[in-house]
């Protein structure tokens with residue numbers, strides 16, 4: 001048995017931030033990641049990280065725009081922390097060695113992004129996530145944090161109602177181990193791959209959401225799924241919002257800059273309006289016949305110099321995967337699944353919650369941060385650049401609180417026998433001689449989710465999605481593992497991940513069915529208006545043997561009262 005004060009599951013930005021800060025306040029810390037940590041999806045973040053550093057900007061303006069971007073569903077206590085305290089976190093990254101791009105005065109260069117007319121997105125070219133991740137990892141290696149690279153967590157352990165560790169498999173040997181911990185922090189990222197296509201890496205399968213859900217944690221805002229306006233049609237790869245932030249246009253087949261048109265409210269921010277707004281507009285253009293092969297066009301030709309200077313990655317992606325030189329020709333793009341606003345419900349210290357009859361109460365020992373968590377800093381729609389900040393800031397807060405909690409309790413009692421239960425599950429999987437294959441079911445699930453729970457939703461489609469996902473899940477016991485070896489068995493991992501993904505799909509659909517209004521990314525064609533009177537509340541779901549059960553939690557409002565949302 002391996003024992004630590006704090007076990008961090010996930011080695012992306014949130015996990016590293018949590019592990020670093022838990023370690024800094026004196027806890028013994030282990031960080032477990034199913035991939036080598038610097039390969040986490042955080043490495044794919046191109047555009048940047050927000051901080052209101054400009055003279056004409058302030059954390060209050062950033063917070064107001066985040067609240068408005070969230071369509072007033074975001075919890076404002078969390079948003080205040082994100083926008084105010086996050087500034088110091090970005091400075092800390094800079095001091096640790098993140099080589100942010102500079103402006104001519106030698107200050108950190110900030111680019112424009114969606115949902116604001118300010119420039120507040122700090123970046124390293126278009127490879128921001130990768131750079132931050134590497135700097136954090138170097139720092140982590142210098143500290144007394146043990147990193148278990150390529151270990152896969154299969155279940156969480158509970159004792160007397162508190163979380164006290166996890167069982168994980170060393171992928172290189174297939175051997176299971178018990179990790180005993182006084183506090184566990186889930187930083188496993190989102191569940192983007194429950195959709196096909198998605199901008200997310202193939203590893204983003206919602207494992208942590210399902211792990212927490214199965215031990216009773218509430219999942220919140222799961223209906224809030226962000227579609228990003230500019231993804232490549234061939235494979236869903238992302239073209240950063242930074243391109244529009246620095247002046248790129250969107251065009252329809254008639255050569256019209258449709259975001260300037262009256263039919264979309266002639267938004268003052270035009271192409272830089274919030275992601276939900278632009279994704280809806282693009283979808284309508286395509287549906288009404290003003291698209292080109294299911295796409296609209298992103299025109300970067302007039303910002304050729306900036307592309308050559310600061311967008312190497314996206315220009316190479318466009319050449320390699322779309323055959324387009326974006327300095328010469330417009331690029332076909334379309335909205336694609338990108339980000340989960342919802343996740344494991346936490347408070348501002350990262351503590352998870354469970355249902356207790358008439359409300360919720362903390363689930364002792366369990367924490368979460370990053371995209372896996374829902375502190376609800378993003379509400380119904382996230383502003384670009386706010387997620388990396390969320391990971392760093394709320395990762396820090398979860399790490400500190402978990403370490404303090406761990407120092408206040410005794411070591412839990414757990415027996416090694418839990419391994420046998422997990423081992424038996426794997427033996428049973430190996431014993432199956434049936435014919436279903438995980439990738440096929442995964443693709444079916446993803447396509448159902450994209451078709452019925454995408455940019456636009458309505459009751460009949462959601463019920464159809466519920467029925468079809470249920471039917472696909474019923475085939476799960478027929479899924480077999482062809483590779484019977486224990487060493488680096490990715491076939492086995494795919495089957496385990498698929499099981500987690502079904503929980504995510506079901507909770508997204510249940511939450512989307514529950515919310516009978518349109519707000520942010522959740523657009524119901526049968527309930528087209530936002531309805532603050534009935535729906536200014538969070539939808540939260542918890543696990544029951546019959547599937548997800550829905551409950552409601554209040555939205556925290558501090559300074560900013562709900563108002564009509566216009567750009």
Ligand SMILES: Cc1cc2nc3c(=O)[nH]c(=O)nc-3n(C[C@H](O)[C@H](O)[C@H](O)COP(=O)(O)OP(=O)(O)OC[C@H]3O[C@@H](n4cnc5c(N)ncnc54)[C@H](O)[C@@H]3O)c2cc1C
Pocket residue numbers: 009010011012013014015032033034035036037040041042043044045046047048049050128129151152153154187188189190199200201204207208238338339369370371372384385386387388389391
């Ligand atoms: C293409 C792309 C571009 C983006 N660009 C931006 C941007 O410019 N700005 C911005 O703010 N946001 C951006 N985002 C969003 C942002 O990058 C993510 O929300 C954020 O990086 C998530 O970080 P995380 O630490 O929560 O999770 P991740 O980075 O996804 O890390 C998850 C970790 O959990 C581990 N893990 C998962 N399951 C298990 C398991 N069962 N056992 C053990 N370990 C497990 C993984 O190994 C991994 O280490 C982008 C996202 C994408 C997909």
